[in-house]
Amino acid sequence: MNVQERARIRCHWLPEPDRASGPLYKALVDQLARDIASGVLGPGERLPPQRLLADALQVTVGTITRAYREAERRGLVEARIGSGTRVRERQSRAPDFHHLSHASGDSIDLSLSTPIANPLRSQQLATLMTRLATQTETLDAALAYQPEQGNRAQRETLSAWLGARGLPMPADELLLTEGGQHADYLTLQTLVRPGEAVASDALTYPGMIAAARQLGLKHLPVPMDTEGMRPDALERLCQQQRIRLLYLMPEHNNPTGARMSQARREAIVAIARRHDLLLLEDGVQYVLPEQRGQPFYRLAPERSLYIFSVSKILAGGLRFGALRAPANLIPQLSAGLRAQCWATNSLPGAVACEWLASGMADTIIDWHWQEVRARQQLLHDCLAGYDVQSHPCGFHAWLHLPEPWRAVDFVARAAERGVTLIGPEPFCVGSQPAPQAVRICITPPPDRALLQTALERLTDLLAEAPPVKAMPI
Missing domain, CATH: 1.10.10.10 (Winged helix-like DNA-binding domain superfamily/Winged helix DNA-binding domain)
Structure with a gap:
């Protein structure tokens, strides 16, 4: 034979x-x-x-x-x-990822990263809509077919607003999108070729995981430490794999809240230049200037893209955002967007830009950050003594469960107590093993009293022993 x-x-x-x-x-x-x-x-x-x-x-x-x-x-x-x-x-x-609440009955939802409810939003929106109704020129421009890169006036308004807040981006470097998720998908679909891979933190935003899977791209996890992605692990991975794009959340990783130091950012830029990686920075979880590090597009403008969206600071339903990209990539991205939908819907952009330019948005944004800080303090007070990671501007925190708790059991028992959480699995890239931790979102409850009730229930649960499972005979 x-x-x-x-x-x-x-x-x-x-x-x-x-x-x-x-x-x-x-x-x-x-x-x-x-x-x-x-x-x-x-x-x-x-x-x-x-x-x-x-x-x-x-x-x-x-x-x-x-x-x-x-x-x-x-x-x-x-x-x-x-x-x-x-x-x-x-x-x-299809990862177990959702963007709408799955909380049932009277359960307190701590599973979603959404803006805190404020009646001032709908009041301001009504005022803006009335004002826009009289601006015939603006409406006519918004109702016309738009260039692929997006309405020029809206890009200029957004450029001015971001620049005043320490994120200078010329209007010509901006491409308008229908939110951050659209920017993620457009970037991957347009700039990553068959046979190339994308890489990210081993624990990362589920929307990026979903986009890479939907496009059939290889998505590689980079091991993390308390600052997020480890440069030494990234260097080894680049030597072993053909990576085209690196997805980053340097201000506060979702879900862990890890924040990169300046030295860490510079080390990653050096690796990106050595191996010719594109850098996609997710800035949707907007951070106040005094809490913000240097964005990657300022460190390596020739290879960095930056995502902005109004979803976390104004309203997720507007579906308005922007993708900053190097000038040489704008034509390619514009062609990709044209193939998807010709151009983004300009009416939400008109509303969002009027909201930002009028100064009314600042009232909501300022209130929101004060409330987020207060809720973060409340969370750390209630969970004092437990291993919790978060960012002062973060909508969520990452709770490492004490032994012998397991995440799946903790999520199930929390649901029985009337608190909806999300476990670690949706954040795991590839075959990355899920840690025994849960994400706690502090923004969905309409007020601090309800948040405190939910946190006290979790604290009581942590003090108990997890359920004992019967051993198979």
């Missing part, structure tokens, strides 16, 4: 690709996709080792390697160190 015959006997999956239909590695991937769809290969099933399959098909190992990589890029399989290449679990295609 020769090598091929022995290999074919050992291969539990033995494709018969159409060798005349084009590149052999693509034919193998097409066969793999069909076999997964038909149930020949089930979720979690391991593919044959590359050398074994190469021998069985009498092709080079390089052909099999290329096929497995293309299958991973398409989201059909996932490769794990020590576990080989396996068919991706179906449930892993």
